[in-house]
Amino acid sequence: MIYDVILIGSGLATLVTAAKLSDDKRILVITKDELKQSSSSLAQGGIAAVMSPDDHWKYHYEDTLKAGHYYNDRAAVSMLVRRAQTEINILINQGMTFDKENGQVALGMEGAHSKRRILHAGGDATGRELVRHFRKKVYGQSNITIVEHEPVHTLHVEDGRCIGVFTEKNHYYGRHTVLASGGCGGLYRFSSNPDENRGDGIALAYRAGATLKDLEFIQFHPTLLHRDGEAFGLVSEAVRGEGGKLVDEKGKAVMDTHPLKDLAPRDIVAQTIDMKLKKGSKVFLDITNISNFPERFPTIHNNCVKAFGYQPSLLPVAPGAHFQLGGVAVNENSESSIPNLYAIGEVACTGVHGANRLASNSLLEILVYGSRLATHLNKEGEGNIQESFFTSLKPKKTIKVTLPSIQEIQRNHEEGAGIVRCREYMEKCINWCAQYLEKVLEEKLHLYEQDAIEKINMLRTSFLILSAASERRESLGVHMRSDTKEISQREFIG
Secondary structure (H helix, E strand, O other): OEEEEEEEOOOHHHHHHHHHOOOOOOEEEEOOOOOOOOOHHHOOOOEEOOOOOOOOHHHHHHHHHHHOOOOOOHHHHHHHHHHHHHHHHHHHHOOOOOOEEOOEEOOEOOOOOOOOOEEOOOOOOHHHHHHHHHHHHHOOOOOEEEEOOOOEEEEEEEOOEEEEEEEOOOEEEEEEEEEOOOOOHHHOOOEOOOOOOOOHHHHHHHHHOOOEEOOOOEEEEEEEEEEOOEEEEEOOHHHHHOOOEEEEOOOOEOOOOOOOHHHOOHHHHHHHHHHHHHOOOOEEEEOOOOOOHHHHOHHHHHHHHHHHOOOOOEEEEEEEEEEEOOEEEOOOOOEOOOOOEEEOHHHEEOOOOOOOOOOOOHHHHHHHHHHHHHHHHHHOOOOOOOHHHOOOOOOOOOOOOOOOOHHHHHHHHHHHOOOEEOHHHHHHHHHHHHHHHOOOOHHHHHHOOHHHHHHHHHHHHHHHHHHHHHHOOOEEOOEEEOOOOOEOOOOOOO
């Protein structure tokens, strides 16, 4: 069978695209996990959109550029913020319920936003509610086949175009293939992502020959709840937007030296907290001024109970890997450099985020680009896949290779691609990855066991991120180098 569209991933990007494709499209959704398991479900923040009379898309545009250190693609940002209100209204008309205040959609404040424009659903469960909304539209559709627990190990590229995917068990053929595999937080031990998000999509795209962009930019969320070195979910920026204050163990405000204080951009807050922690201090988020905290932030409250057995008023926080800003380079229709291969969501680099993502723009990006991609694919013809391309090959797993453990790969990656980087450690960590990759035949991954393929993907993605970080000599946004005084100064243009 030839599918019209193959979607690789289990998160919101997959669901939005699948839900908006026309009913006459034969769609395959394939994921190494379950369709309900993704970073999208964990998203506590919200959706940034201009919804009030005193706000304007130009303000949202300027906030996005400023947070991104003006490294953003301005045309992409303009499209994103102009389309935001339309996407929200479509959701509301479809029955999506957003939190309200005095009968109107409640608009929250988050870091680096100049206006209250953050929509939430279920308090701090916006991602989960969005996933639930779109899952209803995807499950049970006769034209959509869902395959779970089947990792894709290779993109099938023939004559320069993508015609499907290979898994351990099967070959699936499709006229259009969409990478929606999420980010790479699983390369770090301390992360807000599911552990399974290890950057598989980057490795897949690299081996297929797709253009990759800005891989050095990994955003660290400033406030992951932690106890004894273990993360218990992130503490949404919305908490600081509603009055939460970052303090040290003496009660001294951590962010008072910045003009925006606790609502400074994420990269600034994360780097400040990281510096404090490395000097031996502790950092807490003081929530004593927030009334009805358990009701307003039920997910965070439940995580606190899980971690401590009760709701403390001072939440111990530390930065953790959160969002992959770079990825597969795509245009406004999510097209990669390989014909018939697309990328959407965290695995894609649209250019909207620049060198640091503005809070609550990620869910918006999925909604906007998911709609555009579906519209584009709905207009595309069937194309032509020659029958001669079809083969049936299920070789035995014959290649054995000694590889490091997942924990060792994570430790190495953190050392070289943490919040603050330097050439010495980056080169050391690059060489560490290379010594293993040199022993691997990546063009013959089908001959390796799945456990080995998982580690090979991690090593390849880590190597690519570290290499990109090493090549960028300046400090810019989330890419902070300790071995150079060069800080990129970019100014607003137009």
